[in-house]
Amino acid sequence: MTSDDVAAAALPDAITISGTRSTDHRPLVEYRxxxxxxxxxxxxxxxxxxIGGASGVDSLTLLWLASETRAxxxxxVPGVLSDQPADARRAVAVVRGRGRLGELVQLAHPxxxxxEAYHHRNRWMVDRSGFVIGFPRAGITEGGTWHTLHYAAEHRKPRLILPV
Structure with missing residues (x-):
């Protein structure tokens, strides 16, 4: 086994991205x-x-991953895509148009x-992942991103927390 084999074996096969919807406080180039x-x-x-189909970090990471990786x-989405904010729907449409959307899961939470519906979506993603990357808003210590990160910790999932 080479060092490349060890590195590849250590990478999780599924990762959840969670993050703040509030991203206007930084220029887009910084997120990239x-x-x-x-x-x-x-x-x-x-x-x-x-990736949750919401505004902010969800849409930014979706677009970045689609253009910069082959993942x-x-x-x-907690309901259906048509219920998501316009910018989030546009991001999904762009990624789908590029042939980069592997799957769209619409949980149709009642x-x-x-x-409750967003927490359900986040738990669903974490349950299917081996790793969680969280981008909470700097200075904020509660909310959906933190709920997701705490849920991952309770289930002994490794986390990378990057306040933005």
């Missing part, structure tokens, strides 16, 4: 740099990324839209 430094090392061909992309 952050993703290139911290997400790219995990984005080997064949790696599946579960498999799965968008998961309480959507609600925090």
């Amino acid at each position: 740099e952050i993703f290139a430094e911290y997400v790219a090392p995990f984005a080997a061909p064949g790696t599946r990324f579960y 498999e992309l799965v968008v998961v 309480a959507h839209p609600s925090a």
Whole structure:
């Protein structure tokens, strides 16, 4: 076994991305740099990324992964895609148009839209992942991203937390 074999064996085959919807406080180029430094090392061909179909980090990472990697992309929404914000629907449409959307999962949660429905979506993604990358808003210590990260910790899933 070579060092390349060890590195490949250590990479998770499925990763959940969770992050703040509030991203206007940074220029887009900074997000691209952050993703290139911290997400790219995990984005080997064949790696599946579960990404919530929301505004903010969800849409930004979806677009970045589609253009910069060959990873498999799965968008998961708590209700149906048509209920998501316009910018999130556009991001999914762009990725789908490029032939990069591996799967769209519409959970059709009966309480959507609600925090309960979003938490359900995030748990669904974490349950199918071996690793979680979280981008909470810097200075904020609660909310959906933190709920997802705590859920991952409770299930002994490794996490990478990158406040933005």
